[in-house]
Amino acid sequence: MSKVEQNKLKKRTALLDNAFELFTSKGLNNTSISDIVSRAGVAKGTFYLYFKDKYDIHNRLIARKTANILLQATGALHEHEDIISVEDKIIFLTDYVISLLEKDKTLLTFISKNLSWGIFKNVLINSKEETDVDFRHIFLELFRNSDITYRNPEVLVFIIIELISSTAYSSILYNEPIPIDELKPYLDTSIRQIMKGQEI
Amino acid sequence: MSKVEQNKLKKRTALLDNAFELFTSKGLNNTSISDIVSRAGVAKGTFYLYFKDKYDIHNRLIARKTANILLQATGALHEHEDIISVEDKIIFLTDYVISLLEKDKTLLTFISKNLSWGIFKNVLINSKEETDVDFRHIFLELFRNSDITYRNPEVLVFIIIELISSTAYSSILYNEPIPIDELKPYLDTSIRQIMKGQEI
């Protein structure tokens, strides 16, 4: 990478990092482009060389952060060769993601309600851009190699993703209706039951 | 009610109704108080006699609309005396709510991701303000009268509410991952399975 290329990347990263800090601390609405550039230490006009507007940088951040979580979770799964059934693998992944979000509540606040199907699917499809990993391939293989066949794996993943992302938000951030530690067994049981209901 | 009181109610209602129209068509961010008052045909200052700011009226609308949906669903359930088990009742309620949202996509867009636990619980607790119906009482009776005991009814309702609200949004509005008609059987099965998993 040339020096010019390096400098450009440095600016882009500074903008992304500082935007993330501001979005999580002040919220999307109360963060202005002025805030972002002054924190990032670049000129106002520079912002528009890299991003279209506030929502553009916001979307890119969600994709980036979501991909990063998936990267960690699938990476961790890879190291547990003893987990064989799809059901156990899904439980492992959901537990892993929940524990990540539990540790990083700022991150949870940020992707919170956004880690839903739209973004998730987008990350699956375009993951190579951000992470060089093809998550779609990983998930397809997961179900293809299984002894048990599921009626509709995509719907199954969809339901589980939505369930986890929305319950985790309330439970981790506000302990509502109960803290995440107490909620986890209910979630695990629910997920296993949902999967059982789709076995063919 | 005195003439003055009637007039006040008329103004408040005009503000709420027109704010709803604007929030659903343009979104919260792109709706200004100027928009609301000019549509409602009242002066700008009048807005501040009834609401603190844009977010205040927004929250009140969510509560109002949510309470209204619950009112309809529980009312309909009341007319089906042949539905006896809690499981069947919950399925009836969720199906009914989904069909309401399906018919009124504007309403779905509005409460969409907002029909989550925080608001829902608030509606349960404060429902009398808006509807004169005590939903909390209704739900408690539902489980109390059941032959089957559930480990934690509150957690059960929480999980189901979150599941329904987040999946319905994607499916009804964007047919993602599949249209709501095709999704419904999966959801019904999932809910029944989740409930079975909590039977004692």
Place this chain on the structure above:
Amino acid sequence: MSKVEQNKLKKRTALLDNAFELFTSKGLNNTSISDIVSRAGVAKGTFYLYFKDKYDIHNRLIARKTANILLQATGALHEHEDIISVEDKIIFLTDYVISLLEKDKTLLTFISKNLSWGIFKNVLINSKEETDVDFRHIFLELFRNSDITYRNPEVLVFIIIELISSTAYSSILYNEPIPIDELKPYLDTSIRQIMKGQEI
């Protein structure tokens, strides 16, 4: 006084008292008529039955408070029959006023820069309205009965009033350039010198 008259006076007094509280705590600019009436416990329209606007009530308060200070000071002087010369009487009055303002800094903040010639003269002329005491007469007698004749008593009083009111403000409230206790001897000397300079 009839009951109606009593009630009216009660309202007027409530408005004056609460306006004073607000003017001294928030300043004239940041005090609205809404603030005044809600503190006074009367309706907004009632304000306009008693005062023209914010500035009207403000002016009346200054006159009222100024007259009250003069009333106390001249009253105190009356009890000291041993003070004979005009010079000593003036020094007594200024010292007395300063000590009053020192004790009541809120009052000082309020009349501060306003206890100047314009208002003062107005109080002298119209004092009967507020206090039933004719200050003008008192001051005229003061100089008429003196053995020493002064070139221009009105100018003399003017210069002293302006000197006292503007120096007291800075010294009492901010200890600038020195605290009032240290400043007093300088002021007394200055006033005596100014008077000596006008003896004929």
Place this chain on the structure above:
Amino acid sequence: MSKVEQNKLKKRTALLDNAFELFTSKGLNNTSISDIVSRAGVAKGTFYLYFKDKYDIHNRLIARKTANILLQATGALHEHEDIISVEDKIIFLTDYVISLLEKDKTLLTFISKNLSWGIFKNVLINSKEETDVDFRHIFLELFRNSDITYRNPEVLVFIIIELISSTAYSSILYNEPIPIDELKPYLDTSIRQIMKGQEI
């Protein structure tokens, strides 16, 4: 100075000059930032690039104008080498300032009651910013080089400043209690008397 710097100075000056015109003709309260920018021919947002709010620009103007008056008065004194005693110098300065304010009643209205100790001291301390002249040094030298020693030069200057600024206002603008021409001898005498009273 670069073209950009020149342009910035031009805008800032335009804002200051036009704010002064408006403050003196309509008063601080009745002047809006909209008024200022439209008169100055700049955009509303530009105002906020140079000043915090209306009160900020007002304060800067007072300091600027006060410094300018002092600059003229001390400059004029410098050209009168025949004036030797401190007393004569002070009388010269006060007379000079009074004659300036007499000629420019707009200026008098503006700084009027504001040319008091707080602002004055601030100008003395920060004068270099606005005028490149160190007034504090000038005043200190004035007393240091004198044959006569005064008890407390700072207090002396304080008393004189307050006396002049408050009496000039009433006399020049309203001829109250008498016109400034007639008042001047009284003031001169009073100042000389005050100074004599502080000689050691």
Place this chain on the structure above:
DNA sequence: TATGAATGAGATTTCATTCAT
């Protein structure tokens, strides 16, 4: 006399975006 809901002009302030340097 007293009330207080309603008004709507207008003040302050922010901020995305442009463009000359």
Place this chain on the structure above:
DNA sequence: AATGAATGAAATCTCATTCAT
């Protein structure tokens, strides 16, 4: 590629005043 001064539309919110009850 980078800058940051300038813009001006637009949003929020206040508040003196009126007037029907």
